[in-house]
Amino acid sequence: MVDWSAYAKSRSELGAGFVRILGYFREDGVKSVAAIEAAMRSHSAAGMVIPAHTLKGEARQFGAGPLGDLAEAIEMSARDAVELHDSCDDALVHVAKLRPLFDETLQLLEREASPLVARKPVMGFGRRSD
Numbered sequence: 001m002v003d004w005s006a007y008a009k010s011r012s013e014l015g016a017g018f019v020r021i022l023g024y025f026r027e028d029g030v031k032s033v034a035a036i037e038a039a040m041r042s043h044s045a046a047g048m049v050i051p052a053h054t055l056k057g058e059a060r061q062f063g064a065g066p067l068g069d070l071a072e073a074i075e076m077s078a079r080d081a082v083e084l085h086d087s088c089d090d091a092l093v094h095v096a097k098l099r100p101l102f103d104e105t106l107q108l109l110e111r112e113a114s115p116l117v118a119r120k121p122v123m124g125f126g127r128r129s130d
Contacts, residue, residue, distance in 0.1 A: 002108050006063030011113075022113050025058050026106060033102050036074060040095045045081035045088035048074055048095075059105070067105045070094055 011018045032051035039047030052075035059068035077091040 001064070001066055001105055002112075003063035003065055004112075006060075006065075007109070007112065010062055019113055022062070022109060025062060026110070028058060029055055029102055029106065032071075033099050036095055036098060039078075040088065040092060043088060045078040045086075045091070048078035048088065048091060049082065052078060055102075062109055064105045064109065067101050070098060070101055074098065 014021055032055040035051040036048050036055075039045070039051075052071045056068045056071035056075060059065075059071060073094045074091050077094065078088055080086070081088040081090070
């Protein structure tokens with residue numbers, strides 16, 4: 001679900017701003033998912049293009065390939081519908097998977113970013129080995 005080497009690279013490149021930018025990803029992602037769902041409900045292919053494009057790029061920045069791929073599938077389906085003046089019904093299968101995948105991915109990313117993530121205790125002086 002997450003390419004942890006890409007995640008680590010992004011974390012290294014962003015440095016101290018990483019957690020703040022991950023917070024922006026959460027905020028933007030929640031808005032993008034809601035906008036995509038609303039556009040799907042109103043049969044607005046054009047309304048799906050920009051939020052799907054945004055989500056795709058941000059997800060890939062954090063190594064969330066499957067989420068980025070799903071957002072890209074929505075974006076491409078919506079773009080095709082706009083260009084062909086057709087319905088965006090083909091995107092429904094992808095949109096239905098979007099929120100659960102976003103939520104699960106975000107949970108993994110935030111858990112890894114948290115300074116309170118449970119770490120395996122290191123044995124050393126003054127520690128008992130139970």
